[in-house]
Amino acid sequence: MRRLVLLLLPLLVAGTACQARATVAVDVREDGSGTVAVTVRLDPEATSRLGDPATALATADLVDAGWKVPAPATRAGAVTLRAVRPFGSPDELAAVLDEVGGKDGVFRGTSLSVGESFASTTYDFRTTVRLTGSLEQLSDPELATVLGNLPLGRTAEELAAEGADVAGAARLTLEVTLPGADPATWTRSASSGAPSTVVATASSRVWTWWAVAVAGLGLVLVVSGVVVGLRSRRPAPAASPPRVGGSN
Numbered sequence: 001m002r003r004l005v006l007l008l009l010p011l012l013v014a015g016t017a018c019q020a021r022a023t024v025a026v027d028v029r030e031d032g033s034g035t036v037a038v039t040v041r042l043d044p045e046a047t048s049r050l051g052d053p054a055t056a057l058a059t060a061d062l063v064d065a066g067w068k069v070p071a072p073a074t075r076a077g078a079v080t081l082r083a084v085r086p087f088g089s090p091d092e093l094a095a096v097l098d099e100v101g102g103k104d105g106v107f108r109g110t111s112l113s114v115g116e117s118f119a120s121t122t123y124d125f126r127t128t129v130r131l132t133g134s135l136e137q138l139s140d141p142e143l144a145t146v147l148g149n150l151p152l153g154r155t156a157e158e159l160a161a162e163g164a165d166v167a168g169a170a171r172l173t174l175e176v177t178l179p180g181a182d183p184a185t186w187t188r189s190a191s192s193g194a195p196s197t198v199v200a201t202a203s204s205r206v207w208t209w210w211a212v213a214v215a216g217l218g219l220v221l222v223v224s225g226v227v228v229g230l231r232s233r234r235p236a237p238a239a240s241p242p243r244v245g246g247s248n
Helices: 002-014 044-050 060-064 090-101 141-146 156-161 209-232
Strands: 020-028 034-042 073-075 078-087 107-116 120-131 170-177 184-189 196-207
Touching: 020 090, 020 120, 034 090, 044 078, 078 090, 090 107, 120 170, 120 184, 170 196, 184 196
Parallel strands: 020 170
Antiparallel strands: 020 034, 034 078, 073 078, 107 120, 120 196, 170 184
């Protein structure tokens, strides 16, 4: 889970009594490629504990892995951290979400399928979001070693005192935008103290309008041909009988 941890590390350092919101946004393009953007928002209290984001954040591994990490944005005392990673095909999306949530971690069984027909393209997304309810899920052995062999850099007693089991301390939102559809979102607490699982699915259909137009034109031509054929097969009107005799 190393990638997502690098963005959530400020939360672990600043203290779980503060509030943090993490959003994982999947944006799919019509060709099945797209981007995954991870955004973490820290409230003013967490930001004050963090210090200067430019020096407190370790993002070198993210950049080396292909993520784009803009400079942190600060507004009204709060800070927003963002990292964006492109994926080139539906099959690559699962690997990128594994970078975010860890292999067999937060996101499991991720799939994105793109199906094409004559007049439309369908998109189907599916993943299972599994949260343990403990912020320790956002750590890993390497990070725990750096933090003194403590997953969050604090003892269990310290975490309890700081409100690590408060449901509002940290929330994770998954947002998926498929072509032709509004974003679909799922939000769960990462600090509720209880496991949480949700199966996130989204589907959409994009019509190929030129194909629809061609099909409509073809239908018009067929109907026109039937009408013309019926008219050509209509029997001719009977001739009037000859008049017999003449007028005086």
